[in-house]
Amino acid sequence: MSTGLNAQIGYNVESTPGTYTTVDTFFEFVPPLGLTKTVNRVKSNGIRANRVMSHEITDGPWSIGGPVTHELVAESTGLLMEATIDGDPATTGDGPYAHVFQMGDVNSICAQVGLPSTSAVHPVQFAGMKAAGWSLTNDANGVHPLFTVDWLATTIDYDGTPSLATASYASFTRFVFTQAVLSVASAAVCMDSFSLAGTTGYVQEFRNCGPVNFRNDKPTVQGSAVVDLANLTQWGLLDADTEAAVSITYTSGTSSLVFAGNVAFMGSLATVQDTGKTKETVEFEFTSITSDAAAFTATLTNADSAA
Amino acid sequence: MTAIKYVGKHRNGVFIAGDVFCDYGQTIEAPDDVAASLLEQGGWESIEAVKPPKPPKADKADSNETEA
Numbered sequence: 001m002s003t004g005l006n007a008q009i010g011y012n013v014e015s016t017p018g019t020y021t022t023v024d025t026f027f028e029f030v031p032p033l034g035l036t037k038t039v040n041r042v043k044s045n046g047i048r049a050n051r052v053m054s055h056e057i058t059d060g061p062w063s064i065g066g067p068v069t070h071e072l073v074a075e076s077t078g079l080l081m082e083a084t085i086d087g088d089p090a091t092t093g094d095g096p097y098a099h100v101f102q103m104g105d106v107n108s109i110c111a112q113v114g115l116p117s118t119s120a121v122h123p124v125q126f127a128g129m130k131a132a133g134w135s136l137t138n139d140a141n142g143v144h145p146l147f148t149v150d151w152l153a154t155t156i157d158y159d160g161t162p163s164l165a166t167a168s169y170a171s172f173t174r175f176v177f178t179q180a181v182l183s184v185a186s187a188a189v190c191m192d193s194f195s196l197a198g199t200t201g202y203v204q205e206f207r208n209c210g211p212v213n214f215r216n217d218k219p220t221v222q223g224s225a226v227v228d229l230a231n232l233t234q235w236g237l238l239d240a241d242t243e244a245a246v247s248i249t250y251t252s253g254t255s256s257l258v259f260a261g262n263v264a265f266m267g268s269l270a271t272v273q274d275t276g277k278t279k280e281t282v283e284f285e286f287t288s289i290t291s292d293a294a295a296f297t298a299t300l301t302n303a304d305s306a307a
Numbered sequence: 308m309t310a311i312k313y314v315g316k317h318r319n320g321v322f323i324a325g326d327v328f329c330d331y332g333q334t335i336e337a338p339d340d341v342a343a344s345l346l347e348q349g350g351w352e353s354i355e356a357v358k359p360p361k362p363p364k365a366d367k368a369d370s371n372e373t374e375a
Contacts, residue, residue, distance in 0.1 A: 024315075024348040075317055095318055166324070166344035170317040303319035 002116035004031060008167045009068065010112050011079055013087075017108035018128040018154060025079045026167045027070045030146060034066030035113055035126055037156045061206040064126065064153040068111075072136065072145040074255035075170035078300055078307030080149060082107045084134040084198060085219075085298055089307045096254045099307040101298040103219055106131060106200050111151070114164050123164040128154030130202040130213040136259075138177050139193030145175055145250070152204040152213050173302065175250040175257065182225055184282060185237065185244035192279070194225035194248065196259060221286040221296050223248070223263070229270045229278040238265035246284055254301070261286040261296035309342035310334055315350025 010023030042060035070080070078099050082089065087107035089099045109129040114121040129151045138145035182189045201217040223246070237244055247260035263284035270280040288295035300307070312334040313321060320330040323345065329335045334354050337345065345351045 022347050022349075024350060075319070097318075163344075165348060166341045168321045168323040168345060168348070170321055171319045171328070304316045305318055306316045 001118050002121045004116060006114065006116045006121050007031075007033060008114035008121070008164075009033060009035075010165055010167060011083075011109055013079065013082060014108045014110050014127065020110045020125050020127040020155075020157065020162075022162065023110065023112045023165050025076050026169050027073075027076060027080075028169070028172075030069040030071060033068055033113065035068060035111060035124075035151060035153070036066050037062060037064045062211065063204060063206070064156050064211060065129065065132075065151040065204070067148050067150045069146050069148040072138075072147045072175045072250070072257070073170075074173040074175065074252065074257065074300065074302035075304050076172070077147070077257070078302070078304055079109070080134075080147060081298055081300060082307055083109045083129075084131045084149060084200060085296075091305075091307060093301070095305070096301050096303060097305055099300045099302075099304075101300070101307075102293040103221075103296055104292075105215075106202070109151075111153075112162075112165055114167075115158075121164055122158060123160065123162065125157040125162070126151070126153040126155070127157070128213065131200050132202050132204070133197065133199045135198070136196040137193075138180060138195070140177055142193075143177050145177065145180070152202060152211070154204075154211050154213060170304070173252050173255040175252055175255075179250045179252055181247075181249045181251075183245070183247045183249070184225075184234065185246075189225065189227050189282070192226040192228075194223065196221060196223045196248065198222075221259075221261075222266075222284065223286075224267075224281055224283045226279055226281050229280040232269075234265070234280060234282055235269050238267065239269075243287070246286075255303070256299075256301045258299045259296070260299070262288040262290075262294055308336040309339050310336050310354035311342045311345060312352045312354050313350065314352055317350075 010026040012021045012023045039062040040060040044056035081101045086101035086104045089101045091099050110127040113124045131149045132152050133150045135148045198221040201215045201219045203216040246263045250257045267283035286296040313329045318331045
């Protein structure tokens with residue numbers, strides 16, 4: 001019998017968008033693994049004399065996709081960055097390698113999920129996947145930063161062909177909360193938790209030919225961090241409409257992941273919540289009048305020779 | 308079993324079949340179905356088994372001379 005312990009997920013960049021390519025990049029995942037197909041079943045509204053029960057239920061619009069969460073690691077994560085930030089990163093170095101992602105179009109991805117049942121682990125293929133959004137969350141209790149991608153797929157296949165790929169995992173370098181350094185306006189800030197959330201601008205539309213993905217809006221990246229209120233400097237930046245540099249850096253050995261850019265601050269003046277320390281939520285959105293690269297850049301340094 | 312060599316992008320190696328580690332440039336032997344799947348994924352090379360050298364054939368001319 002197979003259980004969730006036997007499940008697996010692998011990805012690949014599609015060489016022809018929308019066409020499944022053998023997966024070659026495998027991640028550990030944190031359940032639930034949300035990739036699925038949901039069909040809106042529709043009842044006929046027709047009235048037939050002397051019938052009171054529904055006499056026709058058929059397929060209506062369907063959607064394919066869902067969220068998948070991975071613990072943040074250095075190796076392989078380039079594929080997720082290509083899916084959420086920049087499909088054509090610049091790679092430099094000779095081990096470790098630095099992959100620089102600046103906001104651009106994102107790659108079309110396919111995935112194969114190993115779905116365990118009492119009889120086997122069934123291969124289920126998802127193709128034509130675009131990330132609609134992503135998030136990175138981390139706090140002191142969670143320890144391991146969680147990277148979640150919300151996928152929009154266009155096709156699903158579960159006829160047993162191709163067979164389930166042998167999962168191979170990079171020798172992952174893991175990042176943890178204590179390695180995270182948040183810098184606001186060039187000053188390191190001690191934090192309780194933080195999150196980043198991005199959108200790619202992609203949405204899914206259901207048409208007679210099935211679900212279609214297209215970019216409908218500008219990509220965005222927003223963040224927030226809960227910190228002790230040390231002074232009113234942060235609020236002053238917001239209230240004066242002053243932008244500043246913000247970066248979040250994870251470093252583990254020679255591997256690192258840096259999200260950096262220029263932000264406009266959001267939110268409101270901290271309030272007294274209880275008898276404890278006054279907490280301030282630093283909220284921001286990456287933006288720049290200068291360039292997309294100045295607004296937001298992610299740099300992943302790892303042992304992978306290609307992102 | 309099939310001998311395969313890892314030459315993929317993960318220069319610090321990979322784990323296969325749960326916990327078998329294969330470093331970059333290392334050759335391992337894997338069950339045929341596992342090797343086939345990995346070769347299809349790319350980043351792996353099939354390594355031909357080295358066959359033992361055949362014993363030299365007896366020289367026909369030499370044998371004729373012996374008969375004479």
